[in-house]
Amino acid sequence: MFFKPKLARLPDEQLMQEIRQGREAAFTELYARYSTSLLRYFTRMLWNNRALAEDMFHDLFLKIIHNSQQFDTNRKFSTWVYSVAHNMCKNEYRKRQNQRLDGIEVKQAHDLDRALDLLFAYDKLTVLLETLEETDKTIFLLRYEEELSISQISQVVFMPEGTVKSRLFYLRKHLAMELNEYKVVLKEKTR
């Protein structure tokens, strides 16, 4: 057709259809829409390791290119792409049994002084995020940073919506408690 619809106006699912037909501009548009959020998700999930996150991000877009035919256009693209990203992170977590933060094993940091050192070296929320279990971290980031709906998150992590909600609630409670404690400790340390 001579008159193709403007790509910027098309929903993600239709862009995927255009990609299937070999339209490179559609791929560029989809990349522009998701590159920042997906790179951000990978970086936060993969212990702030930018190089690793970029590799994973590149692999994810290669998957979009190679598996575009397998994508079900009745499904929401954002849910699908985050599901793939989540599975990739899961594999990476499996590879590295112990979560590392630039060589420091967070799980070993039980004593308060060591925890405080970590808090001062990095920042409170980075450390809090690093201590979260992989699925919790995904749920937390997808909800509060990428702003996905509860139903989308439940599809990404293969969990009932109620479970996602309860996990989010306890994560927020935990976060509030940790930040409160941190403030108290910080006050005592600076005295």
Place this chain on the structure above:
Amino acid sequence: MNTHEWKEYEDFEKLLTEKSYSELTMHELRLVSQFVSSQQEYENMRLSGLEMKKWFRDNPITNKGDESLLKLKQAFRQQQPAVNYSLPKVWIGYAMVALLFGFGGWWLGKSEPAVPLTRVEKILMHDTVYLTSKPDTIFRERIIYKDRPIVLSTGNRQPEAPNTKGVSMKEKEELDKLLVSGSD
């Protein structure tokens, strides 16, 4: 907490971001009380949420370069089949239609007799103006005389036809003249 209560979790989340405890209505307080037991707990959750949002804003992760996109575009081109039939097919169709129209136009133009092109020059001509006058019309009166037989009476006059006209004075005068001239 049972399943029913989790249905309102999203509303609770929304309240946490939008309202402080003192701003909550009675209905909202009832909802909040399903999740937190005190005002302090609510405010702690609210503040930590706001802090978390601020932290996300202050620690952005952006995609710096287009290097990755260039590599991906290359991969995209390689992924495509060597000849993409769908697009050329459409273009071949358009080309055929264009050719058909072109040929049709040429053929129609060819069947018409060739009209030689002549150059027409514009010449400015000045007309001569003649002033004419209409001659007057002259009417003339003309007396036409008619010959009329005259019957002279000899004595035995025949009774006059009842429809015969009498002699006018003028005629009588003329007759008299004739009689006079005849007597000479």
